[in-house]
Amino acid sequence: MSAIEADKTVCEGIGMCEAQADDYFQVGDDGLVEVLADEVPDPDRGYVKAAIDSCPVSALRLLG
Amino acid sequence: MSTPHDRHLLVVGAGLAGLRAVEGARAAGWAGRITIVGDEPHAPYDRPPLSKAVLAADEPPPVPALRSEEVLETLQVRHLPGVRAEALDTERRMVTTTSGELGYDALIIATGSAATTVPELSGVRGVHVLRRYDDALAVREAMARSREVVIVGAGFIGSEIASAARARGIGVTIVEASERPLERAVGPAAAVRLMQLHADAGVRLLTATTVSGVRSTDVGVDKVELSTGETLAADAVVLGIGARPATAWLRDSGVELDARSGGVLCDSRLATSAPGVWAAGDIACVDGVRSEHWTAAGEQGRVAGANAAGADAGGATEVFAAVPFAWSSWHxxxxxxxxxxxxxxxxxxxxxxxxxxxxxxxxxxxxxxxxxxxxxxxxxxxxxxxx
Incomplete structure (x- = not known):
């Protein structure tokens, strides 16, 4: 199990995370990332990690 | 649906579009070999940080790699760094590079664009462009030694560099040839709002002005002469006057180029005029439009990769139809x-x-x-x- 950490101060609302893992990320009405589920079970880790890695402003981290 | 293992997908250009093409092809079932060729010595990296985080860093930062080595391994892609494509033969399906010939079954062209320079200023000490990681390191180092800089061009890249310089407490003058900055990007009201951000941050903006000469010393720039007759004291000059598609190597290849921009003509499926050849990123002129944005480059790469795989396996193809979106950060x-x-x-x-x-x-x-x-x-x- 891993956890997602999002930094809204650097998020630009680009939406790469949402495009790749919309069970976990959504660009909210404030235009910034909302994490829909903090904890990532191991089977989902691969694609959630890919979504996190694709953020061009490094607003997301996967802990653990 | 997947391709036979002996097929070869060649991606020329190791930026965002090229990397996303590799990922798009794998996701669509490309089972054969994939090679990605880039003319820089670095692993595929991301460009947005170059004019932002890299310039702000106290110490030279590492290359902002797009993917970890672990992810690249999973993609089973062979990356050839420091290799430049020099010619394409679409009949033999062969790319000539600085390291010899590479054959392909499917080819994705993603060579991006090269910074526009001013011929009279190229090679002048202390005059920089900012397109590549190595450029960004040089600009960062120049800023660390500068008290005054002149930035040529008030577009997005010039404005980000101006912002990075002000954050370091450096005096900034932007020299812009047009009467109205950003006129090809946004309307007049938005341009005024955006330029006001520079004024509020203490940036001096000179419109309808060009650089007529630069005087350098052994260490860098000394004086910048302007078309208005004014001379500015400056320690460095950074050019942010646009970029041209890096497509010179495609001349006489059978891949049709846009006569005006030099971009690669392709349809909304990113197919070029040559069979088995797709295009993505800054060079792609999709139904007459070049997007030149990070989000478009990534999506075009993914679609081109998926379509290269899909077409090879006789499957369906996708259309590139993203809404243009770009972001920037100034002051x-x-x-x-x-x-x-x-x-x-x-x-x-x-x-x-x-x-x-x-x-x-x-x-x-x-x-x-x-x-x-x-x-x-x-x-x-x-x-x-x-x-």
Whole structure:
């Protein structure tokens, strides 16, 4: 199990995370990332990690 | 559906579009070999940080790699760094590179663009462009030694560099040839709002002005002479005057280029005029339009990769239909551009949100510190594009 950490101060609302893992990320009405589920079970880790890695402003981290 | 293992996908260009093409092809079932060729010595890296985080760093930062080594391994892609493509033979399906010939079954062209330079200023000590990681390191180092800089071009890249310089406490003059900066990117009201951010941050902006000469010393720039007759004291000059598609190697290849921009002509499926050849990123002239944005480059790469794989296996192909979106950061302000922003009907809502309408319908916007309204408009435009 891993956890997602999002930094809204650097998020630009680009939406790469949402495009790749919309069970976990959504660009909210404030235009910034909302994490829909903090904890990532191991089977989902691969694609959630890919979504996190694709953020061009490094607003997301996967802990653990 | 997947391709036979002995097929070879060659991706020329190791930037975002090239890397996303590899990922797009694998996701669509390409089972054969994949080679990605880049003329820089670095692993595929991301460009947005070059004019932002890299310039702000106290120490030279590492290359902003797009993917970890672990992820690249999973993609089973062979990366050839420091290799430049020199010619393409679409009949023999062969690319000539500085390291010999590479054959392909499917080819994706993603060579991006090269910074525009001023011939009289090229090679002058202390005059920089900012396109590549090595350029960014040089600009960062020049800034660390500078008290005054001159930036040529008030577009997005020039403005980001100006912002990075002001954050370091450096005096900045932007020299812009046009009477109205950003005129090809946004409407006049948005341009005024954006240029006001520079004025508020203490940047001097000279419009309808060009650099007529640069005097250098052994260590860098000394004086910059302007078309107006004024001479500025400056320690460095950075050119931010645009970029041209890096397609010279495609001349006489059978891949048709756009006569005006030099970009690679392709349809909305990113197929070029040559069989088995796709294009993505800054070089792609999709139904007459070059996007030149990070989000478009990534999506075009993915679609080109998927289509190269799909076509090879006789499967379906995808269409590139993303709503244009770009972001920037100037002097701590969050700037976003979505959709069509040069249409006639420009409405300044006064709160950092400038809306564009065509026949009454919203088609785009420029936002300054307005991520909410921008996100909602982008979502609505996306829903119209992909009903």
């Amino acid at each position: 701590g302000h969050r700037i976003q551009v979505v959709g069509e922003t040069t249409a006639a009907g420009e409405e300044d809502h006064g709160d950092g949100f400038v809306l564009y309408r065509r026949r009454g319908a919203a088609v785009g916007a420029v936002g300054i510190n307005s991520p909410g309204p921008m996100a909602r408009l982008r979502r609505a435009l996306t829903a119209q594009t992909n009903p």
